Structure formats: structure tokens, C-alpha cells
Amino acid sequence: MIDFSISSRQRDLRDMIHGFARNVIRPQSLAWDRAHGIPDEFLSRFVMMAASMGGPAGAWGVQGLGAATSEGEKPVEGAKKASTAMVSTVLSAEELSWGDAALLLCLPGPGLGGPPVRSTGTPEQKERFFSPFRDMSQGLKWGAYALTEPSAGSDVAGIRTSCRRDGSHWILNGRKCFITNGGRASWNVVFATVDPALGRAGHRAFVVEKGTPGFSVGKIEEKMGLRASETAELVLEDVRVPNENLLGGEESYASKEGFMTAMKTFDNTRPIVASMAIGIGRAAYEYARDFAASNYALARHTPRYSAIAERLARIGQKLEAARMATWHAAWLADNEKPNAKEASMSKALAGQASIRACIEAIEICGVEGTLAKDHQLLEKWFRDIKVYDIFEGTGQIQRIVISKRLFPDLKSF
Ligand SMILES: Cc1cc2nc3c(=O)[nH]c(=O)nc-3n(C[C@H](O)[C@H](O)[C@H](O)COP(=O)(O)OP(=O)(O)OC[C@H]3O[C@@H](n4cnc5c(N)ncnc54)[C@H](O)[C@@H]3O)c2cc1C
Known part of the structure; x- marks a missing residue:
């Protein structure tokens, strides 16, 4: 059965994080960008608040990008019910990144170092390297x-x-x-x-x-x-x-386990990175939509206006397609099914769709969109988004990963 619905608990979590992103994160986003950092004090408060609200810590991304399958949230072997940790994490990553994408990268926790320790570390290594993150009272x-x-x-x-x-x-x-x-x-x-x-x-x-x-x-x-x-x-x-x-x-x-250690990391993190890109792309898309609604007489039968509405529709459909691919890759991870191809597809789609969304948002705002002084967030998203087609494997590399799954007999490209 194909079911794209999310649980009421996940919906509540997403709405709550969105409210926090709108009221608390977004207003500080430009200041963090200018200061080249997020104050430790904010990060501490954020981590404590998320933890005090219960639920899986990973759902808030409080352990950074490595959070989705943090210890204690993995599906229990033999258990009937699959984990929902990865789907929850991509939902929250989109909302947090809608507020400010750098925040997720700055969050304390094992980050990208978590997945290789988790997937290949011995029990003793997992205990030794993860335990410092369990007690935030020792500092970030x-x-x-x-x-x-x-x-x-x-x-x-x-x-x-x-x-x-x-x-x-x-x-x-x-x-x-x-x-x-x-x-x-x-x-x-x-x-x-x-x-x-x-x-x-x-x-x-x-x-x-x-x-x-x-x-x-x-x-x-x-x-x-x-x-x-x-x-x-x-x-x-x-x-x-x-x-x-x-x-x-x-x-x-x-x-070849050494290399596999490096690569396994990406099957878990690419959907999260994809959802971060979608968060930025959606922010730009909504900005352009609101700008168009309040500055252009879209209801008039003027070709220029219908072209703008159609353009927004195209951006929206691409972001939605990328989101569905991302949820699918996350769902596969939660259900312990192979997801390397789908993770790469989600990352490649999300990077492209969101870069386009940021470029077109500027164009839709017309000459005004290029006036960074008045549209500083638009300008920031334009700068932030490019790297989503570079880190965690560039767009070209994602397509090589996908091709190798299509033609497994071909040794190299
Ligand atoms: C903000 C940021 C954070 C990062 N964080 C981390 C981190 O935490 N840990 C870490 O290890 N790395 C990190 N990276 C590095 C990142 O993963 C690399 O930048 C990325 O893998 C691309 O490598 P490169 O920059 O050397 O480009 P190159 O590999 O030199 O690629 C240059 C260009 O050639 C293309 N290309 C390369 N090979 C092929 C091919 N076979 N076929 C077709 N096209 C190809 C690429 O797509 C790209 O367009 C980070 C990078 C950035 C910018």
C-alpha cells in the first residue's frame, strides 16, 4: 500500500517547529549570517527546549545531521513497527531550514561523524564516542x-x-x-x-x-x-x-569495508540534506509568491501576470516532487530497506529544484529582487542554496550513483 500521509504526531511536530522557525529562527537569521556563527547560548537553549518537549530528539535535529538514527531511536530488531525517526527528521529539517539552514549544521551532536561510528563502530566505541553527547550539562x-x-x-x-x-x-x-x-x-x-x-x-x-x-x-x-x-x-x-x-x-x-563506511553515511544523510535544500527553496518560493500577490495585479488578463503565476506553479511542482522523493528515501531508511539510489535521487532533485526556486524568486521580484538591501533574505537564500548541489556529493556524482544502480554490470563511468 502506498501511503504518503504523516501521522498526527508528526504533523503537530512539524507545525510546532514551523512556528518556532517563523518567530524565533528567521528573525535572527541575517544576524547569524553576518556574525559568521550562532551564539552558543542560543544553541544551548534550543537543545534544552527541544529535549524538554519530549519526543525523539532526532526529530528536532538536536544532534545535528547524524540525529535520525541516534541510539535508542533505531527500529528494534524483530519489532513489528518500523521506526519513524528519519521521516520525522526530514520533516523537521525542512522547517528549521525554512527558518535558517545554517542552524542545523551548527547544532551540537555527533553530526556527520555519527553515522560511521554507528554503522561500523564496535559496541565499546559507540559507548565511548556517543556518551559525551548524552550529557549537555558538560557544555556543547x-x-x-x-x-x-x-x-x-x-x-x-x-x-x-x-x-x-x-x-x-x-x-x-x-x-x-x-x-x-x-x-x-x-x-x-x-x-x-x-x-x-x-x-x-x-x-x-x-x-x-x-x-x-x-x-x-x-x-x-x-x-x-x-x-x-x-x-x-x-x-x-x-x-x-x-x-x-x-x-x-x-x-x-x-x-572494501573502509570505503563502505564512508559511503554508508550518505544513505542516511542525503535525504536530510535534500529536505534542508527544500526548506530554503520553499522559503524563496513563498517569498516570491507573497511579493507577486501584493505587487502585481495577477487577476488581470495581462500575459506578463499569467506568466508569473505559471512560473510560480512550476517552481511549486518541482519542490513538491523533490519533497515526495525525499520522504520516500527517508521512509525506506526507517524501514531498513536499501535506499542508496533513492537518497541520491532526492538529493539531486532537491538541489536542482531549490536552486531554481531561489534564482526565479529573485527574477519574479523583478529589478527589486536584485536590490539586496531591501530583500536581504532573498539574497541570503540565493547564496546559501548553491552548496546543496555540492556537498554530500555533487549533482553529477548523484547521477553517477543512480546510473550505477541502473547498470550494475558497468564497473566504472
Ligand atoms: C560548506 C561545505 C561543507 C562541507 N562539509 C564537509 C564535511 O563535513 N566533510 C567532508 O569530508 N567534506 C565536506 N565538504 C566537501 C564536499 O563534500 C566536497 O566539496 C564535494 O564532495 C565536492 O568535492 P570538490 O569540492 O573537491 O569538487 P570536485 O570533486 O573537484 O568536483 C569539481 C566538479 O567536477 C565534477 N565532477 C567530479 N567528478 C566527476 C565525475 N566523475 N563525473 C562528472 N563530474 C564530475 C563535480 O560534480 C564538480 O562539479 C564540504 C563542502 C562545503 C562547500
Whole structure:
């Protein structure tokens, strides 16, 4: 049976978050953008408020992007009822991002570092690395995911950060870039290779803790959009990481598991990133709709006005299609079904639809739309949206992922 309805509990949650996004988040969005950050005090209050309201913490995204399947919210094995955590998370991610997309990236929690620890960490590692996030009274804490390097972005197999065994430790050397929350994270999941010639089979994932000698934070990027979110360069110089921090232990790397660790992360996070993009695109779309309604005489039989109404209809239909694809990918994750293709489809669709929505919103507002002074939010969304077709795999890479599922016998593209 196909059922696209959401539960009354999810609807209530979505409405509540929307109200919060409208009344509290949106009014501060421009100030956070200008300050290149969100005050810790706001983040603390937000986390405590969301937790006090009960329900799954992940539904509020309070543990960052890694929240959807945080411990305790996973479907219980053998249980009849599937989890709803991922669907709830994409609903809340859209609303929060409608208010301000950078907020979700800034939220304390394991973030993108969560999924690899969860999917491949040993029970001892999960306990050790997740437990600090359970007690926010110790202060705000972040985790991060460090895969990208100056010479390896889309081409993940090409990472050069090296790791070599030295008794009870591993020695890591290399450089990571564009790492969300990497500078302030208590730990980063760092991907390295025992031998670049082995490609993906040579990959290992380590949890590198803040303060480990040789591990330092390089520059913090000055970005075009999502300026309130920290994006850091990380430097590793003879960093000694204990064996216990090799995710999953040595045996799990007998096959291509190292690479799979990196990729599994995306099946969970791409639908969340897609819903964030839809949140921004919808914000711009609604802005243009309201602008058109109050500035143009749409009821008149003037070709220009009917063209504007038709244009808005096209933007709306694309956003809705992307939303449905995203809910589907999230539903598959909740039901523990493979969703790599659908996750990539949702991300590719949402990125494109939302970028178009932001561009056309400016055009619909006419010459006024280009006056950033008067339409500062419109200008901010235009800057924020582009990266949704870049991080977590560019649009081109999503289409390669989809193609590989269409033609599994083809080894490479
Ligand atoms: C704000 C921000 C936050 C980020 N956060 C993180 C993070 O937390 N952790 C992390 O590890 N990384 C992070 N990244 C990095 C991000 O994942 C990479 O930027 C992304 O994977 C693209 O890599 P690249 O920038 O090196 O581009 P490249 O891989 O060099 O790609 C350049 C262009 O070539 C195209 N291209 C590349 N290969 C192919 C191909 N085979 N076929 C067709 N086209 C191709 C791409 O689509 C793109 O248009 C972040 C980036 C940004 C901007």
C-alpha cells in the first residue's frame, strides 16, 4: 500500500517547529549570517527546549545531521513497527531550514561523524564516542566527518592522508578541507589510506580526538553561503591514534569495508540534506509568491501576470516532487530497506529544484529582487542554496550513483 500521509504526531511536530522557525529562527537569521556563527547560548537553549518537549530528539535535529538514527531511536530488531525517526527528521529539517539552514549544521551532536561510528563502530566505541553527547550539562559538544582533501573531493578513492601501524598505535599524516564543525569537534572521523595504490580497499576510518598531539585546525573558510556554519581545514602531522580508535577494528577492513563506511553515511544523510535544500527553496518560493500577490495585479488578463503565476506553479511542482522523493528515501531508511539510489535521487532533485526556486524568486521580484538591501533574505537564500548541489556529493556524482544502480554490470563511468 502506498501511503504518503504523516501521522498526527508528526504533523503537530512539524507545525510546532514551523512556528518556532517563523518567530524565533528567521528573525535572527541575517544576524547569524553576518556574525559568521550562532551564539552558543542560543544553541544551548534550543537543545534544552527541544529535549524538554519530549519526543525523539532526532526529530528536532538536536544532534545535528547524524540525529535520525541516534541510539535508542533505531527500529528494534524483530519489532513489528518500523521506526519513524528519519521521516520525522526530514520533516523537521525542512522547517528549521525554512527558518535558517545554517542552524542545523551548527547544532551540537555527533553530526556527520555519527553515522560511521554507528554503522561500523564496535559496541565499546559507540559507548565511548556517543556518551559525551548524552550529557549537555558538560557544555556543547560536536563530532565531525573528515573525508575531503585538497586533491580528493568527489573522487573519494583518491584520498592521500596516510596511516601506518606502529605497535599499539597508528600514525596519521595529511590534510583535510571543508570539514563542517571540524575545528570545534571533540572528535573527527578521519579517513586515511594504508596505500593509495589499493584505492578504496586501502581506506581506514579513525576517530581522532581533539588535543591529540600533531592534530591541528588550519584555516576556517570564508564562504559565500551558510556563513554561520563553521567549515575548517584540518592538519595531521605524525598524529598517534590508539588502535582502539580504528573504527570497527582491524578485521572489518578485510574487504572494501573502509570505503563502505564512508559511503554508508550518505544513505542516511542525503535525504536530510535534500529536505534542508527544500526548506530554503520553499522559503524563496513563498517569498516570491507573497511579493507577486501584493505587487502585481495577477487577476488581470495581462500575459506578463499569467506568466508569473505559471512560473510560480512550476517552481511549486518541482519542490513538491523533490519533497515526495525525499520522504520516500527517508521512509525506506526507517524501514531498513536499501535506499542508496533513492537518497541520491532526492538529493539531486532537491538541489536542482531549490536552486531554481531561489534564482526565479529573485527574477519574479523583478529589478527589486536584485536590490539586496531591501530583500536581504532573498539574497541570503540565493547564496546559501548553491552548496546543496555540492556537498554530500555533487549533482553529477548523484547521477553517477543512480546510473550505477541502473547498470550494475558497468564497473566504472
Ligand atoms: C560548506 C561545505 C561543507 C562541507 N562539509 C564537509 C564535511 O563535513 N566533510 C567532508 O569530508 N567534506 C565536506 N565538504 C566537501 C564536499 O563534500 C566536497 O566539496 C564535494 O564532495 C565536492 O568535492 P570538490 O569540492 O573537491 O569538487 P570536485 O570533486 O573537484 O568536483 C569539481 C566538479 O567536477 C565534477 N565532477 C567530479 N567528478 C566527476 C565525475 N566523475 N563525473 C562528472 N563530474 C564530475 C563535480 O560534480 C564538480 O562539479 C564540504 C563542502 C562545503 C562547500
